[in-house]
Amino acid sequence: MNKDWLEKDFYASLGVSKDATADEIKKKYRKLARELHPDKNPDNPKAEEKFKEVSEAYDILSDTDKRREYDEARTMFASGGFGPGGYGAGAPGGGSYNVNMDDLFGGQGGDFSDLLGGIFNRGRGGARSPQPRRGEDLETELNLSFDDALDGVTVPLNLRTEAACDSCRGTGAKPGTMPHTCPSCGGQGQVARNAGGFAFPETCPTCRGRGQLIDDPCTACRGAGRAMKTRTVQARIPAGVKDDARIRLAGKGTPGERGGPAGDLMVNIHVAAHPLFTRKGDNITFTAPVTFSEAALGSQITVPTPRDGNVTLKIPAGTTTGKTFRVKGKGIKRKDGKQGDVLVTVEVAVPQKLSDEARVALETYAGLTEDHDPRRDLMTLAGQ
Template sequence: MSTKDWIEKDYYKILGVSKDADAAEVKKAYRNLARELHPDRNKDDKSAETRFKDVSEAYSVLSDPEKRKQYDEARTLFGGGVRTPGGPGGGSFGFDLGDIFPGGGGGEGGLGDVFGGLFGQRSRSRSASARRGADVETDVSISFAEAVDGKTVPLRMTSSSACTSCAGTGARAGTVPRVCAACTGTGYTSTDSGGFGMTEPCRDCKGRGLVVDDPCPACSGSGRGATSKVMHVRIPAGVVDGQRIRLRAKGAPGERGGRAGDLYVTVHVGSHPVFGRKGEHLTVTVPVTFPEATLGAEIKVPTLNGAPVTLKLPAGTPNGQTFRVRGRGATRRDGTRGDLLVTVQVEVPDQVSASARKALEDYQTEMSGDDIRAELMRKAAEGG
């Protein structure tokens, strides 16, 4: 609400009292109207809610002698209200306010700046009472296989929401909070220093715009209470250990129409005794025998959450060579899957039978004419 709107409103009419009403009459009128229009008695009634705010605003000004004096002087100066020509109720001037107040109404450098110091507030397009909820952080642990395919996990969340005893007002049942006189309900105060305007949350109401004189015993006047609920969160397929997932508007609920905060879930992924991860691909190391690597063979390879696949090793497969099995890796965001990367490892037996030793000795004799390290030695000598 802009300063222009504030000057224009007839607070005496809103409270239903005369301009000569004393402080007791103003207070009595406010209490009667506040009791009648309180949100607890008029749930889902927007018109009553609007009138309740107007009544609270009027009382915050007329109950303060200094602000009431400034208000009366301003209305006297401008003939009972500032109105633009052709506006509701007619105009108090026969010319456009823009002719004498650059910017017209409540914009930067306009009427709001002229009267900002008088009433201690600046024009604001949104009510300061609407507050965004707090962000919430939690952790979840899932298995290696669940991270690959995705999983929906239940999370018990404890967060702050409107107190059920006072419906979020912070005031004891049967009473109502009053509009903060220091910031007139905006939640902010402004000071001018050397031509620079400084705006900060009001210290009297801590940015709420309302002051509670008789606090609710359940929430100690904060208007908030702890609630616990179970939320089912989908952990996407392909998530990696330590990844932080953001869920918009799943955090603590906002106050008075404000947007809920966000929920941040940090995922911890367990290890697997057989498989590893390399981006969107799974990895596995498979042992093979010397004859299988030398002569070639068809071997069984395990897959994650599926039947084994057959891998054909060509003759002369070296130790450490990696083969690719298409479509048996981790799930991608588009629903397709990466590959399974199979690395073969030639196993050397600790013990061999007598017949096996004889076969190996015969093989060694057969291959004795070939020095497999000759090329290595030649390159080493040339390099020196």
């Protein structure tokens, strides 16, 4: 008997009536489980919470014995003065939590806990483990090349995590033997403890909540049923992922226990720097050197773009150093199908060595452009 039972309306959780057939319950559960599954609702703690609630409700209502116990427990509490709505948040009159159990049961606290104990132990067949448990979330680091980050990539990640032990297939018992139901708690993992006339459930001290006892522990896992294993997970990294991004891969964490869902895997992305390209949002930037004559006379220069090879860029006559040109649609691919641009900044490269002819030609050029003083306004602007 679980104290939760008095507070939780499993029928309401599944959205079925109290006299729903097993088939109706199963159908409703499958529909809800599909909708609420964590794989379908990544990063949605509300859906996750509801998923757990629905799973718990189904666990009870799908088991004929448990359902009968649950119904009986709730009926008993309802008839004990809690009104037809039962014991819980929906009870008419609200505030009926502060009921004195001795008043209710005429001071016969002992009888009361016996009553609960009776419900508790009845109809419990084979060993049933306690609640399913969701697997733990894991975290891992992933280094990506600049190109892989641009294009997206599926990479195998080797994870060392806990999983069911191979030797005992997770039972914890030596192969060939089986764990047996804990006699103290009947496999429930909890026992009723009488406190102030009210029976509270507490973790069974004999089996420490496992519901089962193992006489001959598995030597491989020393009875834990779990072992460290290397698993390989295929991680799909979307195109355009940024450096320092954190990607959640739902259900790729530690496998759950007793049918619980797997945890999630958080992947911390580190993108290697590129020797030429720099990323700015959805755009790629880099600097292309041009000669003075290309900038002054205008020219067509060939520049690279990531992945897509080279493009020809038209530099108009009179282009100043530092001017940026846009190559449309060659940048980062986005989820919506659009693509960023490549931004090419030109920078005039000054030759470090000149041939005699080139020097003469430049001196001729200097003589011909004496009238052009680029610093004419400098002193004025400085206020001198």
